[in-house]
Amino acid sequence: METSLTCCARGAILPTASSQQYSTLASPRSVSPSFSSKSLRGSSIYGDSLRIVPRSSLKVSKAKSSALVTKCEIGDSLEEFLTKSTSDKGLIRLMMCMGEALRTIAFKVRTASCGGTACVNSFGDEQLAVDLLANKLLFEALQYSHFCKYACSEEVPELQDMGGPVEGGFSVAFDPLDGSSIVDTNFTVGTIFGVWPGDKLTGVTGGDQVAAAMGIFGPRTTYVLALKDIPGTHEFLLLDEGKWQHVKDTTTIGEGKMFSPGNLRATSDNTEYAKLIDYYVREKYTLRYTGGMVPDVNQIIVKEKGIFTNVASPSAKAKLRLLFEVAPLGFLIEKAGGYSSDGKQSVLDKVINNLDERTQVAYGSKNEIIRFEEMLYGSSRLKAAQPVGAAA
Numbered sequence: 001m002e003t004s005l006t007c008c009a010r011g012a013i014l015p016t017a018s019s020q021q022y023s024t025l026a027s028p029r030s031v032s033p034s035f036s037s038k039s040l041r042g043s044s045i046y047g048d049s050l051r052i053v054p055r056s057s058l059k060v061s062k063a064k065s066s067a068l069v070t071k072c073e074i075g076d077s078l079e080e081f082l083t084k085s086t087s088d089k090g091l092i093r094l095m096m097c098m099g100e101a102l103r104t105i106a107f108k109v110r111t112a113s114c115g116g117t118a119c120v121n122s123f124g125d126e127q128l129a130v131d132l133l134a135n136k137l138l139f140e141a142l143q144y145s146h147f148c149k150y151a152c153s154e155e156v157p158e159l160q161d162m163g164g165p166v167e168g169g170f171s172v173a174f175d176p177l178d179g180s181s182i183v184d185t186n187f188t189v190g191t192i193f194g195v196w197p198g199d200k201l202t203g204v205t206g207g208d209q210v211a212a213a214m215g216i217f218g219p220r221t222t223y224v225l226a227l228k229d230i231p232g233t234h235e236f237l238l239l240d241e242g243k244w245q246h247v248k249d250t251t252t253i254g255e256g257k258m259f260s261p262g263n264l265r266a267t268s269d270n271t272e273y274a275k276l277i278d279y280y281v282r283e284k285y286t287l288r289y290t291g292g293m294v295p296d297v298n299q300i301i302v303k304e305k306g307i308f309t310n311v312a313s314p315s316a317k318a319k320l321r322l323l324f325e326v327a328p329l330g331f332l333i334e335k336a337g338g339y340s341s342d343g344k345q346s347v348l349d350k351v352i353n354n355l356d357e358r359t360q361v362a363y364g365s366k367n368e369i370i371r372f373e374e375m376l377y378g379s380s381r382l383k384a385a386q387p388v389g390a391a392a
């Protein structure tokens with residue numbers, strides 16, 4: 001079912017900033033590594049709105065009409081937006097629980113102390129590296145949602161049973177803290193996750209996702225998400241009072257000369273990639289690259305233009321994971337009106353054969369992806385009749 005969605009501004013977006021209210025987030029209880037539901041029930045890290053919902057009230061409701069028309073508004077809360085966008089209460093709850101985890105991770109990233117090799121923060125009585133802490137918080141949130149069957153993370157690439165149902169439930173793959181090697185430099189980092197229906201994370205494609213999202217921990221904290229049933233990719237800003245507010249929709253990615261070239265070392269023995277990079281430089285594209293996939297891909301959604309590449313070569317193999325990173329970001333980009341490619345096909349068409357599968361990838365506007373495929377492999381499945389050329 002494709003829900004039609006119209007969004008409009010609702011006056012002033014930002015309320016007056018109040019003092020930061022992280023009292024419930026600052027001292028979370030320690031969580032057992034087994035992610036037991038007992039420890040989750042007593043956890044203090046999630047808001048009351050999530051804690052008081054009894055499992056029995058969380059029935060999955062199917063859409064009654066195939067032509068559900070929703071009217072979301074810029075300025076809506078996350079819950080208002082989700083309620084208008086999908087009738088699947090399980091998915092709403094899962095996305096809300098992940099929002100709670102992202103809020104806590106944002107706080108932990110912001111207050112981490114960074115030494116020689118890692119950035120650490122406290123979690124109950126433990127001192128944990130922030131990526132491991134994020135990993136724990138996300139598993140905990142998924143178990144707490146009651147709608148996650150299996151979860152799997154880049155840190156723990158094995159299916160973990162979260163106790164939710166197969167029918168009406170979801171399986172979730174996540175990269176807890178992408179860019180953890182640049183946390184110490186205070187660059188933007190982020191969480192990536194994809195949501196698949198039922199109990200399968202292999203033998204499926206990125207196109208089977210029902211939702212995908214990023215949590216972005218920069219000067220501002222945002223939650224950028226897309227849902228299968230509605231068009232667009234939607235940005236929520238974390239306000240001082242702890243709420244997520246809908247601030248932007250992206251539905252088209254246009255042409256524009258901005259490039260974000262990953263795995264550049266591959267240009268030493270991949271002459272096609274070297275020529276593509278030469279083309280960007282010769283054509284005076286603006287370089288925007290942090291080395292963190294979340295901000296580097298998010299800028300395409302925010303600026304509604306550009307190209308991100310991470311290309312492999314014999315000596316610099318593909319390192320980005322299809323399940324945890326590439327497919328969820330592909331879903332966000334394509335929902336935003338952009339395109340993705342592994343050189344020959346959309347990354348959303350690639351079957352995920354194993355949890356740790358790696359791939360090269362590009363995300364961007366249509367003409368940029370055509371150029372990427374043509375320069376790497378001589379032709380593009382997207383080739384249009386008109387000549388390709390990026391606007392200034």
Ligand code: F6P
Pocket residue numbers: 178179180261262263264291292293294296310320325
């Ligand atoms: O997840 C791996 C990662 O850190 C991405 O966030 C980033 O895009 C990539 O590696 C950077 O790779 P490179 O340093 O080779 O360009």
Ligand code: MG
Pocket residue numbers: 175177178179293325
């Ligand atoms: Mg990563």
